[in-house]
Amino acid sequence: MAKAYRIPDYKKMYPEAKEEVINLLRTTERKMQYQEYDLKTEQTVINQKDQTITTIPSREDSLERLADQEMQFAGESESVEETVLRRLRYAQLHKALSMLSDDEQELIDRLFFQGQTVREVAMGMGIYPNAVHKRKKRILGKLKKFFEKN
DSSP states (O other), X not given: OOSOOOOOOHHHHOTTSOHHHHHXXXXXXXXXXXXXXXXXXOEEEEETTTTEEEEEOOSOOOHHHHHHTTOOOOOOOOOHHHHHHHHHHHHHHHHHHHTSOHHHHHHHIIIXXXXXXXXXXXXXXXXXXXXXXXXXXXXXXXXXXXXXXO
């Protein structure tokens, strides 16, 4: 217990009540005190023997107090179903990309994963930008057919 409590004398308050009712009132009062005080306050335990001080945090806190302390809260995480579906899509994409030729894979890698523009890829490969654009459209068409089948 964090603090000595004073439980009312229910025997004096309700002289006509049976003993089991008085015991129930005492138990209920203690539970209410626990809910109202023990859960909401941190406790400091001082160990004289070891000369240590331990702080036990409260088990319940208010949003306002946590915001005042600038506590960071976890954002919404994706559900298990969303995670599984995302991983399945990645696996399908990986399988589809592995079916492309090395040149096609290089083109897709440069355009979509390295973030190069069509002109940059064309200069690097020594070809015209229109040729890179046509190849990209052809490759994306292949990938689209793959996903329509699967």
